[in-house]
Amino acid sequence: MPPLLYLASASPRRSELLVMLEVPFELVLPRVEEQRRPNEAAADYVQRLAQDKATAGAAMAPRPLPVLAGDTIVVLDDDVLEKPVDKADGLSMLRRLSGRNHQVMTAMALAWQGRLEVVLVTTEVSFRTLSETDIERYWASGEPTDKAGGYGIQGLAGRFVVRINGSYSAVVGLPLVETEALLRRGGVLSG
Template sequence: MTTAVYLASASPRRKELLSQLGVEFTQFSVDADESPLPNEQPRALVERLARLKAQSGVELGYTDRPVLGSDTVVVIDNESLGKPRDKNDFIHTLKRLSGNTHQVLTAVAFATQNNVLSCVVSTDVTFKTLTDEEINTYWDSNEPQDKAGGYGIQGLGGRFVTHIAGSYFSVVGLPLYETEQLLKTFLRR
């Protein structure tokens, strides 16, 4: 695929993943309010944010090719878990994930001035039971601070995962298959 797009994300993980699709792209970041709306369900939240990021890129003047926006949330008990606010929030989050299965929802959106198209990919991730020492050591690694749900499956946090059902790349931050298919569909519209 030799299509050129804009990537409305500062994420190095999304940049690396998008490059695996062979898509030419220019990366920039957008400043989007990621606060959930009152009573907004996780699936609606992640899709709204991906669309918002893509459309924000269009509003910034990136209009000569499609803009890709994406967002990822970790969900347990139908509650979205964002990036940890501090160490206590991180510990609370990891204790909730410990020994349980949670969902990682990643939404992908493409936008131009006249069109927006999006999809949401859900992946089930199961964690082993974590010790307090493992949780504290992981925090001290500085890896979890900027990750949804407080862990990175592609890094040190991957050792906590006992099972995954769905797209590994979605958990990292950009589902490759679904992104490619969505772009093909978007370009045909």
């Protein structure tokens, strides 16, 4: 079946979730600078990144199809925890998240026919207290190196999560309910 959509994301998790919406898609991989502006609120930042990626993806798409893009950040004490830059950064993030609540913000943007729409989903996540052994072992697994906040809820770090309030799929990287509604508004999905 020919694609109805481009996904502007290198995230395998985002691709796996989009498959659940049963929309055929192809990837485009735009390069967008992910740099928070001075005094930029976390919610504004993640939405801007999603919009920038969708716009850049639309500019490079080989066919005039809608382009979906997303970005996910972890917010703790008003600090944005992105992908760890190195081991020390990753361990520090996990120590900070230990025994605490934090927010995971995922923004999804759709660019089509000169239009751009974005949705933001914020989910509250609670971690149990982590031991140094938990933290070191988890880092040694290699899993946290490419994930916002230094963890993946769908992987080994799932055992750290006491509860979530909100969308599990948004924490993984693509909020299914909200993305499906966005694709319907953009004419990608019918019904």
